[in-house]
Amino acid sequence: MSLLTIILSILLPPVAVFMKKGFGGAFLLNILLTLIGWLPGVIHALIVND
Template sequence: MSLLTIILNLLLPPLAVFLKHGLGTAFLINLLLTILGWLPGVIHAFIVNND
């Protein structure tokens, strides 16, 4: 995982998921989680983007 991905995971979780996986279910789930609360979106972004 690159430094840019880590920074985006923390600051803009939906953007990080979008750049890695495109517009799909992972992005929509992350967007919903981020709207409900920042921390769930960040946790989901780290889980999804962990390779």
């Protein structure tokens, strides 16, 4: 995982997931998790970008 990916995963989780997976289920799930709370979105982004 690159430094840019880690920073994006923390600051803008949906953008980091979009860069890795594109527009799809993981991206939509991350948007939902980020709207529910910032921390679940960050955790999901870090897992997806592993």
